[in-house]
Amino acid sequence: xxxxxxxxxxxxxxxxxxxxxxxxxxxxxxxxxxxxxxxxxxxxxxxxxxxxxxxxxxxxxxxxxxxxxxxxxxxxxxxxxxxxxxxxxxxxxxxxxxxxxxxxxxxxxxxxxxxxxxxxxxxxxxxxxxxxxxxxxxxxxxxxxxxxxxxxxxxxxxxxxxxxxxxxxxxxxxxxxxxxxxxxxxxxxxxxxxxxxxxxxxxxxxxxxxxxxxxxxxxxxxxxxxx
Amino acid sequence: xxxxxxxxxxxxxxxxxxxxxxxxxxxxxxxxxxxxxxxxxxxxxxxxxxxxxxxxxxxxxxxxxxxxxxxxxxxxxxxxxxxxxxxxxxxxxxxxxxxxxxxxxxxxxxxxxxxxxxxxxxxxxxxxxxxxxxxxxxxxxxxxxxxxxxxxxxxxxxxxxxxxxxxxxxxxxxxxxxxxxxxxxxxxxxxxxxxxxxxxxxxxxxxxxxxxxxxxxxxxxxxxxxx
Numbered sequence: 001x002x003x004x005x006x007x008x009x010x011x012x013x014x015x016x017x018x019x020x021x022x023x024x025x026x027x028x029x030x031x032x033x034x035x036x037x038x039x040x041x042x043x044x045x046x047x048x049x050x051x052x053x054x055x056x057x058x059x060x061x062x063x064x065x066x067x068x069x070x071x072x073x074x075x076x077x078x079x080x081x082x083x084x085x086x087x088x089x090x091x092x093x094x095x096x097x098x099x100x101x102x103x104x105x106x107x108x109x110x111x112x113x114x115x116x117x118x119x120x121x122x123x124x125x126x127x128x129x130x131x132x133x134x135x136x137x138x139x140x141x142x143x144x145x146x147x148x149x150x151x152x153x154x155x156x157x158x159x160x161x162x163x164x165x166x167x168x169x170x171x172x173x174x175x176x177x178x179x180x181x182x183x184x185x186x187x188x189x190x191x192x193x194x195x196x197x198x199x200x201x202x203x204x205x206x207x208x209x210x211x212x213x214x215x216x217x218x219x220x221x222x223x224x225x226x227x
Numbered sequence: 228x229x230x231x232x233x234x235x236x237x238x239x240x241x242x243x244x245x246x247x248x249x250x251x252x253x254x255x256x257x258x259x260x261x262x263x264x265x266x267x268x269x270x271x272x273x274x275x276x277x278x279x280x281x282x283x284x285x286x287x288x289x290x291x292x293x294x295x296x297x298x299x300x301x302x303x304x305x306x307x308x309x310x311x312x313x314x315x316x317x318x319x320x321x322x323x324x325x326x327x328x329x330x331x332x333x334x335x336x337x338x339x340x341x342x343x344x345x346x347x348x349x350x351x352x353x354x355x356x357x358x359x360x361x362x363x364x365x366x367x368x369x370x371x372x373x374x375x376x377x378x379x380x381x382x383x384x385x386x387x388x389x390x391x392x393x394x395x396x397x398x399x400x401x402x403x404x405x406x407x408x409x410x411x412x413x414x415x416x417x418x419x420x421x422x423x424x425x426x427x428x429x430x431x432x433x434x435x436x437x438x439x440x441x442x443x444x445x446x447x448x449x450x451x452x453x454x
Contacts, residue, residue: 128373130365134435135384136411137364138357138426139377146355146424149385149415150366157362158376184363188376197373199365204440208361213431216447224443 002122005048005096006040006161008033010104011077011084013054021054022209023104024062028222032209034068035107039114040100040161041069045122050091051104052077052084082182082189086173092166098122099169101186102161105209108221114161116200121163126195128163128187129202130156159202162186168195229349232275232323233267233388235260237331238304238311240281248281249436250331251289255449259436261295262334266341267327267388268296272349277318278331279304279311309409309416313400319393325349326396328413329388332436335448341388343427348390353422355390355414356429357383386429389413395422 010023010033023033033051040046049071053061058076065072075091077084085101092099098121102109113129120127133155139148162185164172172189176182183189187197205221207214237250237260250260260278267273276298280288285303292299302318304311312328319326325348329336340356347354360382366375389412391399399416403409410416414424432448434441 128365130367133360133362133364133384134437135360135386136415137360138355138383138385138414138424139381140357140383140426141381144426146414146418146426149410149412149418152411154366154368154374156365156367157360158365159362183376184379185376187365187373188363191373191376197365199367199371199373204438210361211431213448213451216451217444220443220447221440224440 001045002097003047003095004043004045004098004100004118005050005092005166006046006100006102007085007088007092008036008049008051008102008104009077009081009084011052011054011081012105025215027107027215027218031064032107033065033104036102036104036109037068039109039111040102041071042111043114043118045098045118047071048092048096049073050075050088052088080182081184082176085186086177089170089173094166096166098163099166100161100163103208106160106206107209108218109161109206110203113203113206117161117163120198120200121165124165126162126164126168126187126190126197127200128185128197129159129161129206130199131159131202131204133157156199158185158187159206160185164190228272229324230274230322231270231272231325231327231345232277232319232393233273233327233329234312234315234319235263235276235278235329235331236304236308236311238279238281238308239332252442254334254442254445258291259334260292260331263329263331263336264295266336266338267329268298269338270341270345272325272345274298275319275323276300277302277315279315307409308411309403312413313404316397316400323393325390326393327388327390330435333387333433334436335445336388336433337430340430340433344388344390347425347427348392351392353389353391353395353414353417353424354427355412355424356386356388356433357426358386358429358431360384383426385412385414386433387412391417
């Protein structure tokens with residue numbers, strides 16, 4: 001079996017939550033970050049876990065986090081998500097065949113989504129989970145005028161974890177650093193340098209917690225899942 | 228003030244809800260369709276209200292619906308959403324300057340979103356509410372391989388109501404009928420025939436109820452809004 005490392009991007013300063021760092025908020029009694037970690041800790045291939053925290057928190061991490069699992073290593077995040085992932089990637093040993101990158105803000109990720117992306121990356125592909133967007137998507141210009149309506153069947157809402165053969169992700173981040181490039185997801189860097197990325201089936205429940213409304217939604221999903 | 232008609236597309240047969248017609252489901256004690264109607268009934272410019280129901284329901288509509296407001300007129304929907312809207316449009320009198328088309332599946336729409344789209348259409352523009360997509364959007368080919376990542380700043384998730392000068396919408400539907408064309412939203416028809424469409428500010432809460440999870444979310448939002 002391929003040997004996997006997981007990077008959790010938890011460097012967010014909570015700008016959209018009024019300074020509240022959502023990675024530490026409790027969701028039905030468990031911190032968001034702990035929920036985001038769980039299915040990776042449960043996956044048999046994951047040997048290394050690197051968590052990128054805001055720099056000041058990395059120097060003095062929450063006790064519950066360091067106590068959670070001996071595989072967890074903490075690094076300081078950067079200004080942008082891309083920088084945080086790059087710092088974490090530097091802490092991934094070359095023995096890792098596959099690297100999974102996951103947003104701490106997706107606490108409802110499940111083992112089956114983790115395993116689908118891992119399995120594709122084990123076969124040498126860059127793989128991301130995706131679902132068809134619920135709403136029609138419009139392309140707009142700077143004035144808000146619609147320039148086009150792409151076929152919905154040709155679109156996917158990208159989620160995380162995004163999984164990569166380690167060398168592919170390292171090379172994409174090396175070139176992005178040279179260019180001073182950042183992106184909202186790691187797959188975009190691989191795409192930019194000509195790498196193939198495949199979309200595997202994500203889950204509508206694997207939502208991103210970006211504001212107070214999403215916390216309500218996440219709680220409702222957890223209630224439905226049961227204890 | 229421009230005189231407005233509203234079309235509510237409520238012709239869905241509930242295929243994604245196991246045959247349950249979600250337009251009649253109660254959301255915190257009020258049918259989804261009644262909630263979707265409310266801000267239009269409250270808007271001072273709305274003089275005509277046409278609701279497209281599944282054909283068998285149009286012949287025998289729910290008593291609460293016909294009792295809700297004297298402006299409500301019911302028509303039979305068609306196979307696709309586009310057909311339902313077209314049937315409803317036939318029932319809109321030529322005195323209407325502006326036509327708003329709204330999905331019954333968006334029960335959390337608010338008066339301010341209705342008014343923003345109405346105001347833009349009153350000035351002669353086709354207008355739709357939109358919000359930036361939360362997730363990164365990927366363009367994929369038939370094999371699920373990523374073909375590109377459009378800049379997120381250039382994308383909007385389209386919502387309803389979509390508002391149009393009446394003549395513009397009538398002409399777009401007439402040409403679409405000739406071509407046998409359907410679309411997931413009415414703006415796409417106007418775009419196809421060269422009309423300008425502007426995106427106004429929507430609301431993250433104006434979600435589309437497409438499955439059981441969305442009902443939970445909608446209830447959570449309503450609880451937060453309070454009585």
